[in-house]
Amino acid sequence: MKKSILTACATLLLASAALVNAHDEGDNRPTKASAEFERIKSLAGTWQGKADLGQGPVDMTVNYRLLAGGSIVEERVFEGTPNEMVTMFYDKDGKLALTHYCVMGNRPAMVLKSADSKTLRFDLDPACGLTSKDAHMHALTLTFDNPNTITASCESYIEGKKMEASATTLKRVK
Numbered sequence: 047m048k049k050s051i052l053t054a055c056a057t058l059l060l061a062s063a064a065l066v067n068a069h070d071e072g073d074n075r076p077t078k079a080s081a082e083f084e085r086i087k088s089l090a091g092t093w094q095g096k097a098d099l100g101q102g103p104v105d106m107t108v109n110y111r112l113l114a115g116g117s118i119v120e121e122r123v124f125e126g127t128p129n130e131m132v133t134m135f136y137d138k139d140g141k142l143a144l145t146h147y148c149v150m151g152n153r154p155a156m157v158l159k160s161a162d163s164k165t166l167r168f169d170l171d172p173a174c175g176l177t178s179k180d181a182h183m184h185a186l187t188l189t190f191d192n193p194n195t196i197t198a199s200c201e202s203y204i205e206g207k208k209m210e211a212s213a214t215t216l217k218r219v220k
Contacts, residue, residue: 093216
């Protein structure tokens, strides 16, 4: 009896492992990430800089980490504070996209508008339901200055008005 239970458990364990590692044509996991998503993956780690959020420069730490088997990159800013925000980068229909979970209480989604060898530009995805009348982050530009320096520039709308873009330069923490 013990032997048959042990055999059944071992068989179940092997079958589970095979299912976890299986990848067939019916699997909906992406097989290859976009080049732009691969570039976002290269940010994994901790970055620091100073940001001016309208009341003078403040120290800023940004953490990037890979999640969900490398299919998502999480960006976490102001971690552990009431102003903590999270942005999730992912491929959507083969194209880089993001969702930003904002301290303003909304979650604008953006799609890649353009990319070149140094810069990724995102713009609001109208499908997320926000308009220029809503306070929200509307656009993001990430510039890869070098492997250890990036500049992020955000464009927002507040009270129906487009605000001046604010740029923050971040250095990789080694």
